[in-house]
Amino acid sequence: MKMPAKFTTYCPFCRSHQVHEVEKVKKGKTTGLHWIDRQKARRGHVGNRGKFSKVPGGDKPTKKINVRYRCVTCKKAHLRKGYRVAKFELTE
Numbered sequence: 001m002k003m004p005a006k007f008t009t010y011c012p013f014c015r016s017h018q019v020h021e022v023e024k025v026k027k028g029k030t031t032g033l034h035w036i037d038r039q040k041a042r043r044g045h046v047g048n049r050g051k052f053s054k055v056p057g058g059d060k061p062t063k064k065i066n067v068r069y070r071c072v073t074c075k076k077a078h079l080r081k082g083y084r085v086a087k088f089e090l091t092e
């Protein structure tokens with residue numbers, strides 16, 4: 001997909017629509033431990049761990065991209081949920 005390098009969108013810090021600059025980042029929002037991760041940790045590492053013994057499946061055909069939106073007015077950046085695209089380009 002093609003995305004403009006600058007566009008107007010909602011800024012949660014200014015609480016209004018402002019011009020934002022788009023930056024590509026390696027890592028998105030860190031979500032921390034989920035319930036399933038804590039359950040996995042409780043099972044220990046010996047013997048059959050049930051559904052956690054499964055071999056993970058193959059790679060998905062596309063990778064999620066992480067984009068940071070920086071507000072030009074307040075210079076603060078916010079993240080949005082990553083989405084899957086085959087190709088990501090920034091247009092002028």
Ligand SMILES: [Zn+2]
Pocket residue numbers: 011012013014015018071072073074075076
């Ligand atoms: Zn702002």
